[in-house]
Amino acid sequence: MDIKAFLPCKKPRRSNRLEVKEKHCAKTEEIKQGQLGYFSILPLELKFCILKYLRVEDLSILTITSKAMRNLIEGYRVLMPALQKDLVHRVHSQNKKQPLPLEKQSELIKRFHKLGLLMKRSTCLYSTKDRLRYVNDVLSKMMCSNASHCDNVAHCVSMTCFGRFLHTVIAGWDDCECQRTYESITSHICIMRNVKLVVNSKPGIHSKAESEIRTFFRRVFLDNCQSMQDKAFWLTQILKPWPMVQQARLIFLLYGPEVDEEVLWYELCENTPFNAEQSAKHFGDLANALQILNWYQQEWSSDDIVSILDELTSSPEEWLAENVAHLLILCGDTITTKMLASKAINGRIIELSGITTSFCVVCVKNSFSLSYVLVMIQHIVQAMDNSKDRLQFFNSVMDMFKELILDLHEFVDPEDGHENDMYYMVTALSEFTKKLIQMAFKATLSV
Incomplete structure (x- = not known):
């Protein structure tokens, strides 16, 4: 029998200093191997105080370093939101006559781009439904109708800032997710009710609602698009649910000429542009929208574009032929050729002659070649x-030229500011005739 079994166990001698050192090293190693490193030692309140001093872009970068850091910053974002009241207050227009300077507008838009990055990265593991709920919360805070101090919606940059924020958040999303985004946002603010009211009413009756629709759709969905593909997608989402007539109405509502927050529905039915600058202002955006739809062939056929263009130029009344010519020239050869060929096939010769005559006048006014x-x-x-x-x-x-010249000679008043119309018309006829003669006697003239 071993007598040592009956003796008391004697503790081996060991230095207290070494024990403390070992515990310290073990604790240090545990902290280093932790998810947040030394940062995890701090209490939550102190962590939030430190995060408060970081810039938004720094916070968004930290969210992609680790899951633990993302959770921490997400908690900070929820409990101490970056979209504070003073920032919301600054984006709304507080002066009817003087909008924010362009530099300040640019700063605010960049700020919301950074906030969008933070939202995108901190909610990357959330479902689309949850992410859209956060987006709608931001929209509710930024709506001009919810701000008591917003005096001028047209000059307010809140929707432009939200548009940049939205496009930053949804960058890279699938089309089905973007479609859900469109449906969620439009249903959240009930704007489709106003759209239905406007497209089914006489143009100009609900001018305030028209201005709100134009401002919202353009600034939130369309103007912040970075590519033609994106713009075509959002424009399709806006137009496709409606019949062809309403689609044409909506395109004009979004991109037609506007003065003092009022869409000029009858301007193109009664007057023509004075110069190339006014022509580009009236028709440039409309032509660009039609070109984008024509390019987006997975949703829009050639017949669709021709039908929309036909409805557009006859709404709310028939456009002046010169305005139709202006629009077609800016739309480009592809759309113009399809439109004219459609009229030719359907035997609409009078319309074709009026447009052809107007082509000549527009080319003369803007110093274009009549070869076009x-x-x-x-x-x-x-x-x-x-x-x-x-x-x-x-x-x-030729008969159309004759009638137009006689009408100008008989009815035009020099005091109306159209004293040059006769000159343009006669010059157009002269240049057009020269081109036809050159074409007819091309072989003879080349000898």
Whole structure:
């Protein structure tokens, strides 16, 4: 028997200093291996105090360093929101006459871009439904209707800032998720009710609602698009649920000429642009929208574009032929050729002659070459089946010139500011005739 078993166990001698050192090293190693390192030692309140001194872009970068850091910053974002009252107060217009300077507007837009990055990264593991709930919360805070001090919606940058925020958050999302985003936002603020009211009413009756719709859709969904693909997608989301007539109405509502927050529905039915600058202002955005839809062939066919263009130029009344010509020239050869060929096939020769005459006038006014008109005429003639229609078309063009010149001579008042119209019309006829003669006697003149 071992007598040591009956003796008391004697503790081996060991230095207290070494024990403390070992515990300290073990604790240090445990902290280093932790998810937040030395930062995890601090209490939560102190962590939030430190995070408060970081910039928004720094916070967004920290969210992608680790899951633990993302959770911490997400908690900080929820409990101490970056979208504070003073920032919301600054984005709303407080002066009816003087909007925010461009530099301040740019700073605010950049700030919301950074906030969008923070939201995108901190909620990257959330479901689309939860992320959209946060987006709608931001929208509710930024709506001009919810701000008591917003005096001028047209000059307010709140929706522009929200648009940048939104596009930053949803960058890289699938089309189905973006479609859910559109449906969620529009239903959240009930704007589709106003859209239905406007498109089913006489143009101009609900001018305030028209301005709000134009401002919201353009600043939130369209103006912040970074590519043609994005713009085509959002424009399709806005237009597709409606019949063709309402689609044309909405395009004009979004991109037609506007003065003092009021869409000029009848301007293109009654007046023509004075110069190229005014022409670009009136028709540039409309033409660009039609070009984008024509490019987005997975949703829009050539017949769709022609139908929309036909409805657009006859709403709310028939446009002046010169305005139709202005729009077609800015739309480009592809859309113009399809439009004119469609009219030629359907036997609308009078309309074609009016547009052709106006093409000549527009080219003369803007110092364009009439070679463009001859190319369009060739497309029209090729679309006609028989020589009788072609002859009727050419005769109709010359008769249209004659009628317009006689009307200008008889009815135009020099005091109306249209004293140069006669000059442009006669010059257009002269240049057009020269081009036709050159084409007819090309072989003889080249000898």
